[in-house]
Amino acid sequence: xxxxxxxxxxxxxxxxxxxxxxxxxxxxxxxxxxxxxxxxxxxxxxxxxxxxxxxxxxxxxxxxxxxxxxxxxxxxxxxxxxxxxxxxxxxxxxxxxxxxxxxxxxxxxxxxxxxxxxxxxxxxxxxxxxxxxxxxxxxxxxxxxxxxx
Numbered sequence: 149x150x151x152x153x154x155x156x157x158x159x160x161x162x163x164x165x166x167x168x169x170x171x172x173x174x175x176x177x178x179x180x181x182x183x184x185x186x187x188x189x190x191x192x193x194x195x196x197x198x199x200x201x202x203x204x205x206x207x208x209x210x211x212x213x214x215x216x217x218x219x220x221x222x223x224x225x226x227x228x229x230x231x232x233x234x235x236x237x238x239x240x241x242x243x244x245x246x247x248x249x250x251x252x253x254x255x256x257x258x259x260x261x262x263x264x265x266x267x268x269x270x271x272x273x274x275x276x277x278x279x280x281x282x283x284x285x286x287x288x289x290x291x292x293x294x295x296x297x
Contacts, residue, residue: 164212165294166251169242171259172204172218185209185216193218203241213255217245221259223266231266232274235259239278247286255294 170181182190189209196204204218219241223234238259246254256275260266272295279293 165253165255165292166214167242167246167254168208168211168213168216169254169256170216170218171221171238171257172202173220173222177257178218181211181216185211189216205245214251215249217242223260223264225264225266231260231270235271235274236278236281239275240282243279243282243286243291246291252290253292253294255296257296 168181170178172178182193185206186209189206189211192206193204196206202220206216206218208214208216219238221234221238223231239256242254242256246252258268258271259275260271275295283291
């Protein structure tokens with residue numbers, strides 16, 4: 149049975165999970181997480197970034213998690229029709245990573261709310277719905293997923 153939580157106002161960097169998801173395209177959030185994770189994660193992130201890698205995984209560093217998974221996500225505010233599918237791609241990538249690595253707890257960030265100005269309720273709805281869809285077709289039933297808004 150999948151469990152999900154919606155957490156308001158919690159800093160993701162203080163939330164204990166197997167995987168902290170970091171959206172690498174808003175540089176502010178990405179830099180905040182890298183800085184909180186410490187020098188080891190910063191070096192690993194910078195090394196992988198040099199190769200043009202868009203999908204980056206590091207250890208948790210100083211954060212209370214096993215892994216930090218950086219994934220790009222953007223959606224043009226003027227092309228709202230692409231919002232749902234772009235969120236689906238983002239969520240699917242993270243769930244696949246967790247399942248392949250036998251991880252059970254994931255904390256998703258709030259994406260698109262601050263810099264792009266999307267409604268947080270709409271983003272949460274799309275993320276939760278896509279998570280539910282992915283877990284319905286998955287053989288893994290013990291994931292605990294948090295949405296940090």
